[in-house]
């Protein structure tokens with residue numbers, strides 16, 4: 001069933017999606033949406049599904065009908081503890097793919113109807129994080145944070161990419177990684193690891209890509225393009241023969257993993273704080289441009305979105321989806337789809 005057009009959005013407050021101001025329309029004309037939110041920090045059970053006002057875009061923002069969203073560890077870390085400036089209640093979620101429904105007057109790159117994807121949350125931005133995340137039927141985002149969804153990539157696949165791809169790219173940039181160098185990726189099977197392995201091989205043309213994972217995922221990580229896979233349940237870092245031009249640690253084990261780095265070679269740790277003072281922390285840059293740059297590799301299928309075989313959860317099963325990612329064992333990404341069409345029903349994306 002096709003999604004209805006929810007464009008008749010009247011003046012709802014945006015900034016504070018939870019506070020309405022300057023309303024010029026009658027109460028009964030307010031357009032509401034389904035959204036997951038939490039009003040207190042804690043385990044996944046603090047999440048509630050409720051009705052919230054649909055936001056309207058600021059002059060520099062797009063209003064998006066979300067078709068799919070992906071979860072990231074930061075979504076549950078922020079829910080468990082007050083790690084970053086953000087007002088409660090919070091609608092979690094950074095990654096999404098969807099359709100532009102409306103735009104602010106200063107938006108120049110996108111039109112209503114465009115299929116776009118991106119990470120809507122910038123942790124490097126000044127001020128507070130957005131209260132309205134992607135686990136809602138509608139969200140708002142600055143146009144420079146999103147890109148046109150590549151052809152041949154589904155909404156679910158597109159939603160799985162932004163945070164992981166932006167993080168993977170940033171690590172190689174921070175290390176000043178050069179074509180033909182070798183890289184040892186600690187944790188090749190997770191959201192970031194699966195992209196780091198593929199980008200190392202395809203975009204950065206590494207001479208040797210080795211990644212670690214547990215026994216059941218060795219063939220999977222090889223299938224992503226790793227030249228060698230180390231089963232960490234059987235082999236310790238000290239037993240790895242080669243030394244590498246870069247150690248790219250996605251699991252926060254730099255206190256141990258540095259031993260596979262060549263002398264003076266960079267050690268990148270994407271977790272905070274790194275467990276080794278020698279390691280450089282690398283934090284993602286949120287930008288639609290990074291996604292746009294990778295578009296050819298995504299459209300020709302050389303770089304693939306990786307969704308965990310059990311990792312597609314209906315919008316109504318968001319708590320189960322968090323339960324799954326919080327095991328720390330996801331293979332690639334955990335994605336939420338389909339989303340509701342409107343407050344009364346669901347539709348396929």
Ligand SMILES: NC(=O)c1ccc[n+]([C@@H]2O[C@H](COP(=O)([O-])OP(=O)(O)OC[C@H]3O[C@@H](n4cnc5c(N)ncnc54)[C@H](OP(=O)(O)O)[C@@H]3O)[C@@H](O)[C@H]2O)c1
Nearest residue numbers: 073167187189190191192213214270282283284328329330
């Ligand atoms: N700095 C940033 O900007 C940034 C951005 C994104 C994420 N992060 C952080 O980076 C970390 C990874 O994120 P993610 O999205 O990739 O997480 P994820 O998808 O949840 O990672 C799950 C994967 O980690 C692997 N893993 C767990 N322990 C391992 C070990 N000892 N050795 C090798 N692999 C292991 C698991 O494989 P096995 O089952 O085979 O162990 C699983 O496939 C998180 O802490 C996240 O918060 C930082």
